[in-house]
Amino acid sequence: MAVFNLNINGKQQQVDVDPSTPMLWVLRDHLNLVGTKFGCGVAQCGACTILLDGMAVRSCITFVDSVGDKKITTIEGLSENGDHPLQQAWLEHDVPQCGYCQAGQIMNAAGLLIANPHPSDEDIETAMHGNLCRCGTYTRIKAAIKTASSS
Amino acid sequence: MTIVKTKLDRRSFIRSSVLAGGGMLLGFSWLASSCSTNTPKELSMPDEWFEINGFLKIGENGLVTIMSPNPEIGQNVKTSMPMIVAEELDVDWKNVIVEQAPLNTDIFTRQLAGGSQSIRQSWPALRMAGATAREMLRQAAAQKWNVPIEEVSTGAGVLVHRNSNKKIGYGEVASAAAGLPVPEEVELKEINDFSIIGTSRKNVDGFKIVTGQPLFGLDYKKEGMLIAMVAHPPAFGMKLKSFDATDAKAMPGIKDVFVVKTYNDDYELQWSDTTSFNELVAVVGNTTWEVMTAKLMLNVEWEPISDSNRMNVPSGLESTADHIKKMTEAGAKTGSEVRRDGDPEVAFKNAAKIVEQIYTAPFQAHNTMEPMNFFADVKEDEAVLAGPIQTPEFMEKTLAARLGLPLEKIDVQMTRMGGGFGRRLYGHFMVEAAVISQKVKAPVKLVYSREDDMTYGVYRPAYHALYRAALDADNNLIGFHVRMGGIPSSPLHANRFPAGAVDNYLAESWSIDTNISTGAFRAPGSNFNAVAEQSFLDEVAEAAGKDPIQFRLDLLKSAQENPVGERNDYDAARYAGVLEQVREKSGWESGASDKNRGVAAYFCHNSYVANVVDIEMKDGRPVIQKVYASTDCGIVVNPDAAVNMIEGSIVDGIGHAMYSGLTFNEGQPEQENFDSYRLIRHAESPKEIEVHFVKNEIDPTGLGEPPYPPVMGALANALYKATGERYYHQPFVKNTFEA
Structure with a gap:
């Protein structure tokens, strides 16, 4: 220890x-x-x-x-009041189904937006490749990232 | 106005002190969710709650708590079931708090997540719960104002006396209403008057999910709680021989290492008790990492089983190559006849053309993102369990038998589940957690690693199908033959389309025993039938020189006008309805699309879904540009959430058909984590999904499963257009795209 x-x-x-x-x-x-x-x-x-x-x-x-x-x-700790643009976009697009992977998806997207504030569809697909969603909410995740990146 | 008798459901209205008072192990904040996603902190809690019936309670300030009775696995029932209660209660949705109900069979019926039946089977009870409460509130207001109840109407949580225009909030008469007798009959709203049902409402847990608050079983914590993990045999067909715990016990933070027997020898397994490994080695310690590390230090010897009443058959250590060989042999022999119409043998003898193909699909692991886990605190005279389970009612009975406790001494709390897909219908892990807690006399959370989860599965069976079609000289379908089987069960649904549409029809079934544990997997059976049957029909349509949609529609018209046989389990008009809608929405007939298109439609779990898939080949790989979906599931309770479910099903269906399969070598699963077991990823999902519903006023039917199977067939048919090759064997990537 x-x-x-x-x-x-x-x-x-x-x-x-x-x-x-x-x-x-x-x-x-x-x-x-x-x-x-x-x-x-x-x-x-x-x-x-x-x-x-x-x-x-x-x-x-x-x-x-x-x-x-x-x-x-x-x-x-991503935001004080749960209002990071990604969190807001996630709620706007009502992304989650079971919801289990979503914190990881959001954190990975947060890393992406820090490095690349305005990613293309392809940038998003590449950056998010390592994040599995078993419920298949990928299309909404992509839409939410685009919404957050334009806010 | 629809008047319904409440009598039949009086059981639902037994007053329950459990709900009103204690019993809520996890506490209000843990299980309750605000319906208002943007301003979760604005809701002020009332000083007092008045329980009107087991489904809802109203605070003196008008805030309403609605219990969501069923387990939430991501199908969004925690939002949509309370919406139905709120609709009939006639309350403003933003003043509703949703709370996950505990298992309570005195109040709720069928607290189960499975078969896409939550909404369908609870629709009457949920409406009645809201309508009954509304009636009691009206009665309370009428008494307060001393006016006839007929003169009291409601709107968004407010009672109004029509003649005087006096108004009073629900909260102000909630106390009085709670003391009134349950009315004998109540009015239900007309569908046209719905203001919550049919409107999109956000996931009530949305805010908690995106801010990482504890919701899932794996997040559960209790003072003094220990962590447990189990080691199971590495191969199906093996059992524990001996073990040496010395090294593991010496590791830091480890409390104990011992053998866990999941079920007693004389216990008769229920359907939800499936297990292949009845003896496990448990490692119990302070923290997850310490237990994970110590588990690696276990010295365990396993041996092949010779005979055991907990194994299906002594079929040894099975390998995928043997499975394929056995299935090929079984598929070549006559199976047991399940349905026969006309004279199929003669039809095939007289055929001008015969189309014949074989389809296969592998075992699949459910791979819920949240691995199996459960919390248990078992004491001498009572037990508390909390965690992710789709069948709490069944598993409570198993626990009662295993722990020797009466049902009422077992408290089962349902946490939000990180996926279900059928895996959590089978709660052996719940029993394991309880037995471990009983042994160590402490609260315990059992945690499966991903490897534990994937290699101790209750898998989707492996399937095999032979399809044959007989066409006459005019390319009419005069005979149809399906022979289906699997390890260990056949997926055949003999009375589904095209049964009923063909004069001469034969359906046969076979199965092969196995030591591998299998069970329901999203749209059981259908998840294979749809791809095999819909690919085959595409090939038959091609052989007949017909458009694949028109070919199906002609058959459905025949089934509707002149059904063959009496046991056809589908409504041909609704089936045709989704095909017609997807044809129109995808612009199928105009030929406007330059994409490689495939179509499929399927009926299961009481709903109808048709898909068109558009594929473009890029660098030799298929890119799914767009998927159209048309669904008839009756009334759509929560439209945007329903769209989400359909989009997810499409991604899931494409993923499993393209990439996913579990293979075995000498009984051992050859994939044990996501580095070797392929699941669909972001870039592989469709670029666009367009979802449509057939609008009608039919009571809602299933939605968690029906959109999953057909897209696989549409995918196979689009791949054929794109590559010129048919895809008969799943996963499709093995065929050409892998290298």
């Missing part, structure tokens, strides 16, 4: 965990931030996507000892 000081959603948080613990489980089990979802554990589904200094990463393979002082953003 080792103590890590993490910057999560603008707050300093301290955890005492095994250094090999993925951020996914640090967030979910130790910090009670369960918006970041467990889907596959091997970076193949994107449900666990968080931002690390504004870049979308898979928290299931991001080990706590690799984070250092980088700023972590989770779905809970």
Whole structure:
């Protein structure tokens, strides 16, 4: 076990965990931030996507000892009042069906818009390739990202 | 005005202290959702709730809580079922809070997510719940004003005395209304007067979903809760031989390692109890990562089963190559006859042309994005369970038998599910969680890894179909023969189209036993029948030199005017209706599209869906440019959500037909995570989906499943146009596009 000081959603948080613990489980089990979802554990589904200094990463393979002082953003910290343009667009397009993958989709899209504020359809498809949606809401996700990118 | 007797449903109105008071393990904030997506914080909670009946309660300030009785798996019933209650209650939707009901068979019937039946079967009860409450509120207002009830009308949560124009909010008479007797009969609204049903309302959990609030079983937490995982045999047809827990127990955070027996030997399995692995090794510890890590340190020996009453047959360790061989052999032999019309043998003997093809589809894993999991807190005299389950009522009975507790001592809470697709009809994981909690005497959350989830599935069976059609010299379809089977069950629906449209018809069925656990998968049977039958009809139409839509419409006309046989289970006019609509909306006849087009239509779960798929080839790969859908599911309760469901079904159907399959080697699934099991991804989904509904006033039928199967047939037919090759074997990518 080792103590890590993490910057999560603008707050300093301290955890005492095994250094090999993925951020996914640090967030979910130790910090009670369960918006970041467990889907596959091997970076193949994107449900666990968080931002690390504004870049979308898979928290299931991001080990706590690799984070250092980088700023972590989770779905809970994407906006203060749940009104990030992506969150608003997601509600406008009523995207979710089961809803389980959507936090990861939104976080991955947030990373995309930081890097590329006005993505083309192809940019969106490429950037979102790693995020599975088992309910098949891909067309709405794309529409919501386009709405958010034009707001 | 429609007057209905409430008597038949009096059981629904038994007053329940469970709902009014305690019992809500998860607490109000966890299970309740605001219907107002934009201003969730503006709603102020009332000081007091008055329970009018088991479906709803009204606060003194007019806020209404409506219970959503059925499990939510993404089919959006948590929004659409309360909409139906709110409609008849005649209340403003923005003043409604929706709460997930717990399992309570005293109040609710059929609390099950399956068969696309939630709305269809609850439609009368939901309307009656709202209408009865409205009647009691009117009665309370009439008594307060001392006027006849006939003079009291309602509108958006307000009671009005017509003659004096006096007004009073529902909340102000809720207390009085709650004390009134349940009326003997109530008025239901006319369909034309609906103001909530038929209008698009946002997902009541939308805000919580996009802000990452706890909703799902895997998010569940309780003070002192431990985490458990289980190790199951690596192959179907194997069982536990021995294990050494020393290394795993020595890992940090680990509390215990032991064997879990899911079902007792003398227990008779219910349909929702399917299991292939009755003995598992459980690892229990403090946190998920610690348990995952410790599980890797388990030293377990497994052995092939010789004989066990928990296995289907001693058929050994099965491989996909054997399955294909066995299915090919079975498909070549006469099956058991399920339906015969006319004299099919003579028709084929006299045929000028015979078309014959074989279709296959592999096992498939459900792969809900939220892996199997469940919370259990089992004490000596009571048990609390919370998590994602499609069949809470059935599983409560299983739990009662396994734990030796009476039903009323088992409290089952339903969390929002990260997908179902049929997988969560089978709740062995719920029993495993309960048995583990009982053993460690602590609240436990059982968590499956993705690998656990994919390799201990209750899979879609593998299927095989032989289709034959006899055409006469004038290209009339004079004989039709289908022989279908599967491992372990046949998907045949012998009384579906084109049965009823052909004079000489023969349907046969066969099945092959297996040790692999299988079960319902979105649109069971239909998810294969539609692609096989609709591809085949396309080929028959081509052989007959007919337009594929007109060919089907001619058959349907014949089935409508001169039905053959009496057991045809579809309405030919409604079937034709969706085909006609999709023909018109897609501009099929004008030939305006330069795309490679395919069409299909199918009926299942009481609804009719037709699709046209447009494909363009780019760099040797098919790009799905557009999919048109026409659906007849009766009254559409929540239109935009229904469109979403249909869009998702189309993406899902294309994905599974193109990419998904599970293969076995010596009983072991060869895919165990999403790096090897292919699911459709963003860029592969259609660029555009256009959804239409046939408008009518028929009571609503299914929607979670019916839009899933037909698109696969339309896809296969469009691929044929695009590539010149027919696609008989799923997944289609194996055919040409893989390299």
